Amino acid sequence: MANNALNRHTKIQKQQFANERQEIARLRELGAYPASFSMPLGIQFELTAKCNLKCKHCYNQSHPQNDDAMMLFDWQRTVSDIIAAGGIFQCIVSGGEPLMLGDNLFDIMTPLHNDGTSFILITNGWLVHEDIVNRLKRYRYYWTQVSIDHLHESEHDVFRGCTGSWQRAVNAAELFSAAGLPLRIAHSVTPDNLQYLEQFIDFAYLLGASSIVCGDVMLSGRVAENRNLLMNDEQRSRMYEIIDSSHTKYAGRLTVIASMSEQLSIESKNGLPNTSVIIRPNGDVRLDCTMPFVIGNVLQKPFPEIWKEYGNTCWQDERVKSYIANHCGNTQQINHYTPDTLLYPQP
Numbered sequence: 001m002a003n004n005a006l007n008r009h010t011k012i013q014k015q016q017f018a019n020e021r022q023e024i025a026r027l028r029e030l031g032a033y034p035a036s037f038s039m040p041l042g043i044q045f046e047l048t049a050k051c052n053l054k055c056k057h058c059y060n061q062s063h064p065q066n067d068d069a070m071m072l073f074d075w076q077r078t079v080s081d082i083i084a085a086g087g088i089f090q091c092i093v094s095g096g097e098p099l100m101l102g103d104n105l106f107d108i109m110t111p112l113h114n115d116g117t118s119f120i121l122i123t124n125g126w127l128v129h130e131d132i133v134n135r136l137k138r139y140r141y142y143w144t145q146v147s148i149d150h151l152h153e154s155e156h157d158v159f160r161g162c163t164g165s166w167q168r169a170v171n172a173a174e175l176f177s178a179a180g181l182p183l184r185i186a187h188s189v190t191p192d193n194l195q196y197l198e199q200f201i202d203f204a205y206l207l208g209a210s211s212i213v214c215g216d217v218m219l220s221g222r223v224a225e226n227r228n229l230l231m232n233d234e235q236r237s238r239m240y241e242i243i244d245s246s247h248t249k250y251a252g253r254l255t256v257i258a259s260m261s262e263q264l265s266i267e268s269k270n271g272l273p274n275t276s277v278i279i280r281p282n283g284d285v286r287l288d289c290t291m292p293f294v295i296g297n298v299l300q301k302p303f304p305e306i307w308k309e310y311g312n313t314c315w316q317d318e319r320v321k322s323y324i325a326n327h328c329g330n331t332q333q334i335n336h337y338t339p340d341t342l343l344y345p346q347p
């Protein structure tokens with residue numbers, strides 16, 4: 001009984017996938033949906049492995065001292081290659097903390113913007129100030145995302161490993177919202193902050209957010225050493241109950257979304273034509289953020305060639321299928337490399 005909301009959400013999300021697949025099958029029959037894509041619809045640019053925060057739940061182990069192999073020149077060349085091959089609709093700009101790139105960030109975004117790409121910007125908010133917001137306003141966004149994990153300043157700061165991070169994130173959210181940028185708050189739900197979730201959603205509304213995405217942390221990166229952050233099914237079910245009631249309460253004013261579990265997220269991509277990938281700070285091109293599989297490296301080969309060779313078929317690789325079968329769910333650590341995660345022949 002206690003897991004009713006969890007079961008209901010899983011059922012709803014699975015039904016959504018089934019509906020999407022049915023619709024894709026229908027469009028395919030009409031010849032209106034391709035069996036493969038000549039370029040991905042969207043690419044996530046993990047622009048840096050550096051971050052000014054040291055969050056307990058960082059799925060990527062981002063850290064101030066991390067090194068990046070990809071320099072500005074490499075990102076610009078990759079952007080040029082992508083545009084020359086037809087361009088992309090969506091670019092997710094993330095890291096680490098993407099605003100640590102300073103002016104270089106805009107040198108990477110501008111050519112894509114001029115080619116018609118729209119962005120999702122993911123930031124911890126620390127480096128956001130009025131001048132930055134005025135520059136960011138020149139681009140098109142699906143949304144700009146600021147992560148805030150607690151209603152209370154001190155708890156957020158401990159969770160994020162940096163005093164002052166809550167205040168900076170709240171300032172960033174207010175600046176984005178005041179500038180008319182579509183603000184999404186990302187909120188990691190843990191056993192500690194679950195009791196405040198309802199109030200936190202009210203807080204996100206007061207910050208001017210147009211959407212809030214709430215979800216539990218993934219067993220990846222630093223969560224492996226902080227497993228106390230993982231909720232049990234009963235707590236997860238309570239989270240879904242609150243998300244449901246808040247979604248109804250704020251209908252038409254604030255979109256309250258549950259983030260998808262990695263298992264469902266992977267299931268949603270598996271078996272369909274691949275539409276997106278991630279380019280990492282070392283140049284690796286990966287299937288997605290929760291899967292460790294690499295299909296090439298843009299420091300060795302232009303992105304369009306990598307996509308052409310492996311982009312469309314990578315989810316059908318037996319190694320990927322076996323990983324999905326054995327690692328999905330919240331009981332085993334995900335996102336770690338093994339000898340089998342390089343899907344392409346090494347030069």
Ligand code: SF4
Pocket residue numbers: 051052053054055057058059060061062063095096097124
């Ligand atoms: S702000 Fe994001 S990238 Fe930086 S340490 Fe935290 S979770 Fe990782």
